[in-house]
Amino acid sequence: MSTVITSPDVIPEAPPRGNHTSGKVRTCATTGLSVCLDAQRFIKLNAVFAVVFLALGGIAALMLGLTRWPAVHLLPADWYYRLLTFHGLNMLIFWILFMEVAILYFAATSLLNSRLASAKVAWVSFGMMAVGAVMVDAVVLMGLGDVMMTSYVPLMAHPLFYLGIILVAVGTLIAVGNFFATIYIAKRDRTYVGSVPLVVFGATAAAIIAVVTLLHGAVVMIPTFTWSLGWTGPPDPAWYRIVWWGLGHQSQQVNVCAMVSVWYLLGHVTTGAKPLNEAVCRSAFVLYILFINLASAHHLLVDPGVSAGWKIWNTSYAMYLAVLASMIHGFTVPASIEVAMRGKGHIRGLFGWLAKAPWKNPGFSAMFLSLVIFGFLGGITGVTLGTQQINILAHNTLRIPGHFHTTVVGGTSLAFMGLAYYVIPLIFRKDFYWKGMARWQPYLFAIGITVMALGMSFAGSYGVPRRHWDVEFSGAAQAAGFGSGAHLMLGIMGVGSVLAFVGLISFVLLAVAAVFFGKPIEGKMPSWGEAPVVAAAKPAVPAGAHDDHKAPGTMALVIILLVSFVVYYFANWKALSDVWHVR
Amino acid sequence: MSIQAPEAGWFRPPSGGERTWMGLALVWCLVMSAMMPFWHFKGQQNSTGESYTVEPVKFIERVERFVASNKVGEDKGIPIVEPAPGGDAYLLGRMWSWYPILKLKQGQTYRLHISSSDLQHGFSLQPVNMNFQVLPGYDHVLTLTPTMKGDYQVICNEFCGIGHHLMTGRIIVE
16 A cells, blocks of 8 residues: 655645534535534524524614604603613624624634634533623613613612623623634634635624723723622722723724624625725724724713813824724725626616616625615714714714614614525525515615614704603703704604614514524525626636726715715814804 | 635735725825814814812812802702803702703803712703713813803703603803
C-alpha cells in the first residue's frame, strides 16, 4: 500500500473541509451550505423565543397605541406605565437579542462551514437568557417593576427585575463568547479559505459591539441590584445615565450592525447581489466598532453634570464617522442590487432595475422597505435630534420614539422578519401556509409603522411628551394641554399602531403556523420568486471588473436622501432659533 | 459575495459612484460637526450643562428662601414668585408638581436653578417646547431669557411614578 507524502508547504493549498462531527451535520439542499445540527437546534430555540417575545411586546404595543390615541384612551394609568415598561423590554431587548443570537450562530457555522464550538455553553446561555427574560416579564406584570425600560435611579424596582436583566445580559455575553469560539475553531480547522464572508464580518462587528455594550450593562446593573436589596447606597443618577446609555444606546448599534448584515444577506439571496467593493463595506463596519459607542452621549445632551464640550465632542467629531458608515451602507446595499439587476438585463432607464425587483418576495420587500425606512426616516431624524442644541426641542418628547420606531422597528425588526421568510424553510425546513398573506405582510407592517412614527414625530414637534398617560392633564394642579394639531397627530399615531399591529400579528401567525404545523420540506425550499433574468441579457461583466459597474439609479436615490437630510436638518435649526434664549 | 469568502485581492480603494458618494457624505458629516461649535458661539440656544452638586434638602431650603423673599402672589395656594431681573430663580421638581410659579420679564436674563427632591424629572416648557433633564442631587442652571410674553406651562416629561401625568407648573412672562 502506497501513501502519498505531502510536504508541509502544500497544505495551504488543500481545499477547505468542515470540522463537523459525523452525524451532526446536514447539507442544505437549497443553498448547498453545511448546517451544524447543534447550531440548528439553538437557532430554532432562540428564534422561537424571539417570536414569542415579539408577540407579547406587540400585544402590549397595541394597548399602548390605543391609550395614547386620545379618542380611545384605553388603559388605566397604572397599566399604561406597566405595559410600556413591558413593551420596551420585550421588543427592544428580548425579541432583538434572541434573534441576534440566532443570527450569530448561523453566521459562524453555516457560512464558515464549521461546527458550533460548544452545545453545552449554548444551553447555559439560552437557559440564562430564557429564565432572565421570563423573570423580568413576570415581575413587571405583577406590578413590581413600573420603572420603564430605562429604570432611571432613584426609581426602584423589585430586585428580581434587575437580576433578570443581568441574567439576560450575561447569557447573551456567553452566546457571543460561543460565537467567537466558533470563529476561532473554524479558523484553526481551516474550514474556509481566505477572508470571512461579508455577512460574517458584519456579524462579528455586531458581536464586538455587543461585548462592550453588555459590559456596560453589568457595570450599571450590578450596583443597582445590590441597592435594590438594601446592601449598598443609591447609584448617582448622572453616573447611572451615562453608563446605562452605554448599554441602552449601544445595544441599538448591535441591531444596526446585525440589520445591515441581514440587508447584505437578503440582497444576495433574493437578487444575487454582491458587494461592489468589499473593502468599502468592511471599512464601514469598522467605523461602527470604533465610533458608535460615543453616540450614547446623545441621550444626555440636555443633562446637568456633563459639559457642552463633552456633549459636542461625543456627538459630532466621533459620532458622525459612524453616521458616515451608515450612509456608506445606504449606498452599497442598493447599488449592489442595482448592479445585479442590470446584470440580469433590467437596464431600462434610471429605475427599471428597481421596478423589476422581486417585490412579491417578502424577503426582498422586507429588506428594501427596511432600508428605505431606516435611511429616510430613522437616520435623518436620529442625526438631527442627536445634534446637541436641536435636542432642546426634542428631548423626551414623542419625537424620540417617533425616531427609534423607524430605526429599530421599521428598520431592524422588519429586516429580521424578512430573514424569517428564509430561516423557516431553510433551518426549520417547514413550509409556510397562506403565502399570499406573507407577500403583503411586510408592506402592511412598513406602512403601519411609518404612519405611526410620523404621527409620533409630529405630535412630538408640538411638545407632546413620551411615556405620558394623559395629554389632557385632567386633575393636575395647574392646567396644561395641547391643541388640536397635536391631537390629530396622536390620532394618526393610533391608526398607524393598529395597522402595524395587524402586520406584526400576521407575521407571528405565519411563523407559528409554519414552524409548528407547516409541511416538512424535503429537498429544496419552495422559491419566493427571485429576480428573473431577461432572455436577451448581456453576459455578466467578468469578475474583477467591478470598477465598471455603474449604479446611476442608486446615486439618484442617495442624492434625494441627502437633499431631504439637509432640508430637515436646517429646518430644525431654524425652529430652534425661534425659542427662548438659553445657555 | 456576501455569504461566500471574497475573491482574492478584494482590498481595493473605492472608485466610481461609491467614491463620489463617500466624499459627499463625508463633507456633509463635517458640515454637521461644524454646526454645533458654531452655534455654541454664535447661536442663542445652547445646553451648556452648567450644574453643581447639591443635597436635595439644601436645595429645598434655597427654594423656600427664594419664595419667602420674592413672593408676589398666590394661585390656588401655590406661591407666585418674581425674581429680580438678572437674578437667580429657583424651580423645584417633585412628585408631582413644579414649585413655585415663576413670574419673569420679557427680555430679562435669569439664572434659573432647577433640581429635584426625589426622582428624575423632565423640565418641559410648553408651548415653546424647550426640554431639559432634571436630576436629584444636581442643581441644573439655565441662563434663560424669555423672548415672548405669555402664560406658559411646565410639564414633566421624564417618567416619575404613577402621578407623572399630573405634574405641571407655570411660568408667567410679562
